[in-house]
Amino acid sequence: MKRWIGVGLALLLGGAVVVAIVLGGGGNGDEGDAKGLTTVRGVIGSEKKPFFDDPQVQAAFAKHGLRVEVDTAGSRQIATSVDLGKYDFAFPSSVPAAEKIKQDRKAARTFSPFYSPMAIATFEPIADVLTKAGVVHDSGSGYQVLDVKKYLDMVGKGTRWDSLPGNTAYPARKRVLLTTTDVRTSNSAAMYLAITSYVANGDDVVNSSAQTAKVAETISPLFLDQGYSESSSEAPFEDYLAMGAGKTPMVVIYEAQYASHLFAGDGAIRPDMRLLYPSPTVLSKHTLVPFNDNAAEVGRLLQEDPEFARLETRYGFRTADPKVFAGLVASSKAGIPGSLVDVVEPPTYEHLERLISTIEQRYLASGKPSS
């Protein structure tokens, strides 16, 4: 099955290459086109696609003689099964995946132009119910946090929504579980795994096989008991925005997904919607791994050029200079904190991958996992 994923993805990704050949472009990425632009090709996490498709972003690259073409794939796939030989750079959504690629490809350096903390999109009545249950509280710094330790305790007891005291807002029979994407394919779920494994490991980053096995017992049900979960980060957030609390009372997202709607002022975020932060949270650090000089220039522009920083922030990403993000928060009156206190590091690629594999095996087992 793994092999098929590889071939299927390669076929998909090959599409862009065929088009390029038909148009007379080269496959090496360093040949000029009609406008004298140098084409640089990358494989990126899907949540950055709208950014690269933005005409203003394309125009900004053109000023520097570059045209950037991207294909999308899950960060885990970029690190494992995508044929990177066809690309000039990889741009996964997390440091662990980028580190693996850097090692495999012996890349000299990486660029981390922007990042986004993991967050939880929910609704005011739900946040109130969870506050009463002691799982959500005010951080004291202008935003609400979800206490991951208390949340894990609640899940461990199999708590259902309708058993929460004083819950008239959401009396569902189903279990209290954060909605995530499929941890086997999606980076946002892997980042959530990084958070929950840290807490389940006694507030420490998982760094041994023994810890992996033990921690997997506690955190597998967070994923498996949800039932079917979607493969891309956009899908459950879209359900949240369109269908509301009935379908998706709380969903793990990148802060950028929520912030970009607030900054755009498009009305998608309605007055009863709330953004919480898990405590602790992790940062999804979008990290570009260049395989040649042109790609390094793309990375450098994204990281250092103020025009790019401004564009990146519009998509809800935080950049090196916090003032840019803060300025947009202030001008759009978006209630988003300037900085977060309780941030931890994800496990290394090797340990994160081992955790995911352990959970994957439980999907394959026909019996019910421990919960």
Add this chain to the structure above:
Amino acid sequence: MIRFTGRRIAAALLTVLVATTAAACSGDDGQPVAQDGPDVLRVLAGSEVKDLEPLLKEAAGAVGVQVALTYTGTLDGAEMVASGGADGHYDATWFSSNRYLSLIDGAPARLSTQTKVMVSPVLLGLKSSKAHALGWDTKQVTWADIAAAAREKKFTFGMTNPASSNSGFSALVGVTAALSDAGEALDKTQIAAATPKLKEFFSAQTLTAGSSGWLADAYAKQESVDGLINYESVLLGLEGRVKEPLTIIYPSDGVVTADYPLTLLASSAKKDLYGKLATWLRTPDIQRKIMTTTFRRPIVPEVRPDQRFGSAQLVELPFPNRRSAADELISAYLNQVRRPSRTLFVLDTSGSMGGDRIASLKQALSTLTGADTSASGQFSRFRDRETVTLLPFSSHPGVPRTFTVPETSPDPVLREIRSYGDSLVAEGGTAIYDSLRAAYDTVALQPSDGDFTSIVLMTDGENTDGSSYDDFAAYYGTTPKNVRTFVVLFGDSDVEEMGKVAALTGGATFDAREGSLSSAFKEIRGYQ
């Protein structure tokens, strides 16, 4: 890199070549599939999206995409995509949900971008007088309340077959999740534990169908049941077509919702064309049109559902995340939960059936005895508790032979049916109506006790012996008129007259003249 590029080009060339082959397949309206072309997006779809055809025609003018839809059943479509059978023939899929499909090994790699287009929950619609009598028009109702009323025989309903149609499958998942009282995704243990409650619930199901659209049509024609479990969109769409309006029940313990993801196949080279169509479908104007013309809820937050959709909060029930659980649920429903079927096959064994045709018939019967080991094959076999009567005919009706598949260990009886089928010999004339009448007489002799009773008529030519269609129509008028005949067109069938038989009895015709007889038999199983 060169290897993959080469492979991609080969696939693209194949597309052009298979367009001719694909023309031999047909949509369910008998129209050949559109030829491939640079502006054509070939979409393998569930029949649920048929009501979007008028809107999709606008896509040609608006964004230059011609959409060629080919319809298939839920499981058949899922199996085709997962096995790679759709690659090269289609660019995209459009089923009411990708959930079952995504659980099949190998399927996720065949799929590329997925774009949700609209939303519709599966709900119960009940005649307003019945809903009022049960008090369900004014208070919150749970699936458990509905199950209790079903057990007490207070109402009847129709639902599609979960193995053929997504609305039936979604309803089955929802009802099981609610009745099992599980807070998490269903597994085998929970399904087994919920089976007795499911039996009570589904004792009220007296109408079945292979597709949501057919179920709604059958209901609108006869209103022979008190309500339907179907998509909200279908239930809302029945307004104005039925004598008595339906009250839509929004169970407070949860529902399963279809989200209609238009999905690019990884093998397709038409990524741009797909992108144009997907983006266009999600523009506010088109979302509003979808809402007002097809009664589905919009997926984009800019367009809010209007007041027709009610204000009830719809709690989504967890959906299984393992294929084994999904298959176990369908199997339990077919073999243990639902009312048993009584099925009569009126089979033409006249001289013209000799050679390949009788061989096809034997194979088709063998398929239904479990010889087809695919999931769709297993779900279309003669079910545990089913009574099967084979009535071969030529110049005269033959002697009907009845088999009852037992509740446990069905294999010996299935083998008997297979060997009986294998013993059929083709010779003589074609006494269609004498034989069909004999089938109805057989039904009359065996009171049904609420089983799903239906007749399949398979003939490869015109009526040559015995009574005429008009004689049969007059006879049919004297029967209770509650047994449908599903007609299989084969060989040189008299298409017009066979259509009349189906219309008279409330059945349908299935065309096996160009496709395989086995496929037609499998498809009919959804209606039995």
